Amino acid sequence: MAKEKKFVEEITPMEVDFAKWYTDVVKKAELIEYTGVKGCVALRPYGYAIWENIQKILDEKFKELGHENVCMPMFIPESLLNKEKEHVEGFAPEVAWVTYGGSEKLEERLCVRPTSETLFCEHYKSIVHSYRDLPKLYNQWVSVVRWEKTTRPFLRTREFWWQEGHTIHATEEEARQETLQMLDVYANFCEQQLAMPVIKGVKTEKERFAGAEDTYTVEALMHDGKALQSATSHYFGDGFARAFDIQYTDKNNTLQYPFQTSWGCSTRLVGAIIMAHGDDRGLVLPPAVAPIQVIIVPVAAHKPGVLEAAAAVEARLKPICRVKTDTSDNTPGWKFAQYEMKGVPLRLEIGPRDLAENQCVLVRRDNGEKITVSLDELEAKIPELLETVRQGLYDAAYARRAKMTFSAKNFDELKDIADNKPGFIKAMWCGDRACEEKLKEEAGVTSRCIPFEQEHIGDTCVCCGKPATKMLYWGKAY
């Protein structure tokens, strides 16, 4: 048992240092490895497998809704990036510039895409001519680069992996519908698959995506009370179409500007999973994206029949879940700690005594509950228990968020909460950007979103005291 103990002790407890706990988990669960490229990480097999599972679920959903995958170039010529004024102002300061090809200096600098609106606009300009060409519902799975100063695995790295959907429509109504539909896809994915409750809402003008008319977001609350923007969906109106001169002829043979959207989520979601569900023993994975859903640990593996029984159980479970047996010569205790660190939702222990009773023991990663199950009932019980784990994770995260969500009626109340109670703060706002800036400077919180589900906290702005009609979520954020 010495080994097990040592292993567990190596993680910094959350309460001691949350940031250190986070990087410990990321490293010890073997999700990433640092590289010689500053601010860029390597995704290791276990980390990449989580991302692959996220991709698979979302990609299927996108396609079900009529989207098609494409791939634009990774480079954007400087002149193309410059075409939409707000957009370039938002991104130019943080892009990586390619200036040489081999030993030759390029005539025009190319940036490595920080996002691909400009490339999609150029593409749409060349393929969209008539109302018959609309809508185009495209998506791509790629990595993008933003030259951040401070980086952290999954949460903010110079290169990160994401999907970016880019759609173009004949009417504003259709584009608006698409924007909200995709926000719902993300919200449902977060809540149902990642077991992570989210607040759906719209960003204030200050927090909007560069070039968007409206930016919608899903915001989740992490263990330490900080908010994490988990996905965004943008409505562009016809602003990009006008900047890039994309026009189509409608049914009456009149030239019209089309309407656009974009929407995306990234490997940040892996960071969200870690911080929404993890504990002091490591990662806790929602079953839908866990690379291993059930880990079989043979106990007293040298005793006759144990390994054979484990293999038989694995063979039976293979068609219904992602299952693995650890037959290595490490002790069961070491294995328990190892797969707890890796967040495997269910551990299945099987030893000589279990065999004698025709049963096995299942242990939930989320709350440690042990359930004895007859071997005859395995195929029915495992999916049931995986769903129980999912629901358990969701309920725990939901309860935690409820406990960490506060209301403030005036500046002093808000400042007091911001200083002493980590979490979301619900408060009214007059709509004035100056108040937003003041709250950021003086209370250290930013507006997370104007939630769709409004509540009436009071009649006046939490900051200036003027009449207010909108309730906002405020918080510290990643």
Add this chain to the structure above:
Amino acid sequence: MAKEKKFVEEITPMEVDFAKWYTDVVKKAELIEYTGVKGCVALRPYGYAIWENIQKILDEKFKELGHENVCMPMFIPESLLNKEKEHVEGFAPEVAWVTYGGSEKLEERLCVRPTSETLFCEHYKSIVHSYRDLPKLYNQWVSVVRWEKTTRPFLRTREFWWQEGHTIHATEEEARQETLQMLDVYANFCEQQLAMPVIKGVKTEKERFAGAEDTYTVEALMHDGKALQSATSHYFGDGFARAFDIQYTDKNNTLQYPFQTSWGCSTRLVGAIIMAHGDDRGLVLPPAVAPIQVIIVPVAAHKPGVLEAAAAVEARLKPICRVKTDTSDNTPGWKFAQYEMKGVPLRLEIGPRDLAENQCVLVRRDNGEKITVSLDELEAKIPELLETVRQGLYDAAYARRAKMTFSAKNFDELKDIADNKPGFIKAMWCGDRACEEKLKEEAGVTSRCIPFEQEHIGDTCVCCGKPATKMLYWGKAY
């Protein structure tokens, strides 16, 4: 029928101008679109879907053989690229250099990966310490950049999409086995899934990958008689391990250098499919990677029952193949031409007369054969016919290659064939690089590979007349 005719006439016939035919197909089948980034293309939905199908089949096979997906950064610091001498000499002249992050000049230039051996070596150095850590069987699906002067969609673009496998092993034997195993994976995929016969062999020293001890290749023959290197698999020995100082302690606690491999294939395969199977009516897709395997075209769609029957057939076929119905108001003739252009393997025509007879007509894209099938037998007949198309494509490509493969005993014979008969030339070689260079300069052919299946064409080198033991495939290549 006017529309149909016009559509077909828009493609340049192969015989008139093969290069023009190729780019016509690529554009008109909507596989790619040119972009404002010189030498870079956008993969459109239909082109990307072919690549997705390729990815899916290969990824499954890789995983079945124990490989895991990872993702390394897209940038390589100059000092890291410089660590292996031959490797840097091979790639440095054609890389894109990032020199600025935002407005700040980088202390060290970063190149956009042209291939990732150096990044994997750095990674292995940090995670491989003991024999227990070996082997690592990694793969990544990414895009890479090589600053080519002349580019062509799929065949040679500055950015292209590929997978690169990188493995590290305790012994030379294991690494050599891996290298050959992966070559077989590619060869089987090309022959069985892409219906494209390939020659398996090893490259000469001159044609070897920069830094490899041995480069294995699968070479396919295109319609115009040019060879296309379809995938490669490299054995590195311990050269990279020594250059990057990767060592592990073996079971006897002694430090050892591990052995490495890498292997890859790319979106070039889409180019290979086009040029191996296409014809003057457009693309011809092997069923395994066709985004649409069966296109249903209702005939006299306004007649009662036709659209309903088409929908019923689609519903029945959905579980067994990728099927789509074109219910647009274009004429059947236009649709026929359209889906021939897109290379859909089977067309299913259904009209009032068919309904009366409880049948439909299936038309093979590869040879135009029409088969009347009872509606009762559809589920059995479609998979059978898709397999027939695959076999038909393979047989046609095989016969074409046989007709276009020649033998030469001396320089004059070889030169005559090279000048007048497009295709492969089998000829003996003494092993001297000077002869290879002379054949390239004076006959315009390069060595494609030393095939595993050797034949005895003669006793002397086709170039210098000295004794020779190896038979090589020579040819013009993409």
